[in-house]
Amino acid sequence: MPGKKHGPGIKNPDAYEEIRKDGASKEKAARISNAMASEGASKVGRRGGKAGDYEDWTVDKLRKRARELDIDGRSSMNKGELIDALRHH
Known part of the structure; x- marks a missing residue:
């Protein structure tokens, strides 16, 4: 597939590209x-949305999540920068 932007482990490339376009x-x-490829899109869609908005998280919680994702420079980031880094890692 010319111009593909993902690795060989992606089971549903069309869905992957659409989700990436949305900023994930x-x-x-x-x-x-x-998950959509193995369980079906409707089942996956019903189960999502439990994490809440990053804006509602404390800075400590945001830094902990950034550490889990190994985001560089997290210790000196303010809340807005942490949110942006987490959304675009």
């Missing part, structure tokens, strides 16, 4: 598209 990280897009 590569990891999240892969996880969702692969």
Whole structure:
């Protein structure tokens, strides 16, 4: 497939590309598209949305999540920068 922007582990490339266009990280897009391929889109769609908005998280919680994702420079970021880094990692 010319111009593909993902690795060989993506089971539903069309869904992956659409999810990435919506601003999701590569990891999240892969996880969702692969779940859609194995379980069906309607089942995956019903179960999502439990994490809440990053704006509602404390800075400590945001830094902890950034550490889990190994985002560089997280210790010196303010809340807005942490949110942006988490959304675009």
